[in-house]
Amino acid sequence: MSHQLGSEEEFKTTIADYLESLPAQFSQRVFSSPAACLAIFRLISTVGKQLIMSMLYLDTSLRLQDVSQWARTDCQRMVRGKIHQLRKLQLVTEEHGNVSLNPVFRTQLRNALTGGGDFSSFGTPFNGTGRDTRITRTQLAQYADQKWEAMLRFMVGRQDSSGESVVQPPAESVRSILRTAKLMEDGENGMAITNSGFQFLLQDTQSQVWTVLLQYLRQAEMQQMDVVEVLNFLFQLISLQLGRAYSAEPLTSIQRRMLGELRDFGLVLQDDQRPLCFYATHLVTMLSSSSSTNSGANSTNSKDSVTELPTSQQGELAASSSHGYIILETNCRIYAYTDSPLQIAILGLFVRLVSRFSNLVTGALTRDSVRQALSQGITADQIITFLTANAHPQMQSRVPVLPVTVTDQIRLWEQERNRLHPTHAHFYKDFAQKQDFDRVLRYAQDIGVVLWASIEKRQLVVTRQVIYARFQRLLLCVIRVLPWAYRDVRVRDLIVR
The missing domain is CATH 3.30.70.2610 (Alpha-Beta Plaits)
Known part of the structure; x- marks a missing residue:
């Protein structure tokens, strides 16, 4: 039986807010999975992790005042705030001034860290070992990037005025999520991007994936699916090992249906010759970092999330993600070393493109181009964040990365537009x-x-x-x-x- 969390306007935008909105009985079912507990533990902040680890093997409660004294005097207020956040996530219980870990969460997190309990929640390896040389990590990265970029190109394809053909539309499951999230809407000439869609394009990949998954959860509620089973399977995918083959035979009918739908986004790969074998791609395994919990719609840099991944996944993710390619001069001129139609189309949202070569695009930030982006719902901070995250390595070595004169000018153009309200x-x-x-x-x-x-x-x-x-x-x-x-x-x- 599913649980309706609220109306469309009340739907939460981060996974932390979503978990906070779950009733107590639903949270207990989520915490019954060791993989879910480990994924949640990875998603919380560093201070939250330290507090949980300090209470993990304590079966008795502690006074909140004693827990606050674990930190310096000037940081005790912050510790109490973290305890409050953990209590909202129902990871910590507080009664009469005493705090303790949720007993179900404590037991299953112990099992996840020590290898006890129901370890099948971390997936069942295919053929017993999961080692398969038919699909390499490079192939997984190429497959995931191709699927994800196809969705993004579909979003900007109908706004492209370069004369190129319209991008092939993705699967219906992808289009349904885009409608539900109000990233695109049906128009006279097909689906068209919305103001929220323009903002979505300027987010980092990790924030984009979380947006899609949260909307998938919302759609599961509308379809009367078991939200706890859906949520546990998503946490299981996040905890899987990159490049390892897993068996779909133990999965339920709902989880197998999810595999087919998440495959359209490039989050998982299923071998057509072996339908009971699947792989998790870097798009879903990279979510096991604390920066994604607080990223929301205004995440600043996906590089922080890469550093918190296991070493085995960092190299693959770094190889699959694009390097910085944008050079911005103090005169607002932009040089983008790329031949990707998607990256060029995203730049065209707020840059006046001047010329295009085989591996180079030149343009300029003008008042008209920036104001056009602002009219589409894009903010000045999102433009600056996008330019910073995709800056060329030569610019990344500078402090600040972008010229101050340019960032100030972008904000002035935004203030100039916001002074007048129709x-x-x-x-x-x-x-x-x-x-x-x-x-x-x-x-x-x-x-x-x-x-x-x-x-x-x-x-x-x-x-x-x-x-x-x-x-x-x-x-x-x-x-x-x-x-x-x-x-x-x-x-x-x-x-x-």
Whole structure:
């Protein structure tokens, strides 16, 4: 039986918020899996990990005051805040000023660290060992990147004005997630990207994957699937070893269905000749880092998440991800050493492209190009974050990475646009008598709908929050004239900035 977590507006944007919203009985079922406990442990902050490890082998509760004294005096407030966060995640229980680990979570995390309990939650190796030379890590990386970039190219493909053909649409499961997340919407000429979709494109890959998985959980709720089973299987995929073959035979029908749908995103690979064999790609195994928990929609740099991965996965992920390729000069000119249509299309969202060569694209950040990106929902901080994360290695050695003059100019362009706010309004003018205008003005001020007024010119601008016809009738009553005597007062709609 599934659990409905709330409406679309209430849906959480980070995995931590999602776990906090689970009822206690659902959390206990999630904690019954050692793989889920280990994945959650990896996702929390460093201070949270240290607190959990300090209480992991303590069967008795501790006073909160004693736990706070584990840190320096100036850091005790931060420790209490971390305890509060762990309590919201239901990892820690607090009663009468004493704190202790959730007993189910403590037991299963011990089993995960020592190899006890139900170790099948970490996956069943294919053919007993999971060692298979048919699929290499390089092939896994190429497969995952190809699938993921195909989805991103589909999002920007219909906005591409370079004359290239429309990108082949992905599977229906991918398109359904894009609709559910409101990253794309159906239009007259097919699916079109939304403002949220533009922001999604500028996020790092780790944040993008978490966004997709969270929306997948939401869709599972709508389809009355067992959310705990879905969540446990996602945590199992996160805990799998990169490059190792696993058997799909022990999986339930829901989990096998998930394999087919997650395969369309490049998160897992299934061998067509061996349908009961699957591999987890780096897109899902890289999620086992604490930076993803707090990344949300404004993650700054995916490099931090790479450093927290196991050494065996860091090299593969570094080889599969693209290196920095953008050089930004103080005169706002950009040189991008890339031939990727996806990277060029993303740059085109906020850069005026000038020329394109076999492995080089040149352009410039202009007021018009940046304002166009701002009108599509992209923020100045997202542009700066994207340029920083993809800066050329020669620029990465500088502090700060981007020229200060350019980052300040981008923010000034954003402030310039945000100074003006359009508001729909009605404009009244040509009042015959000053007494009539004064009465209308007082009435409009009493109900709080005045946007602008000029007593000398006898002109009045009111907001459209009030019903137009009702205001017209009340206005006539205030003036106390017959309708045909009111014909000299003219009104027209306008947008006040």
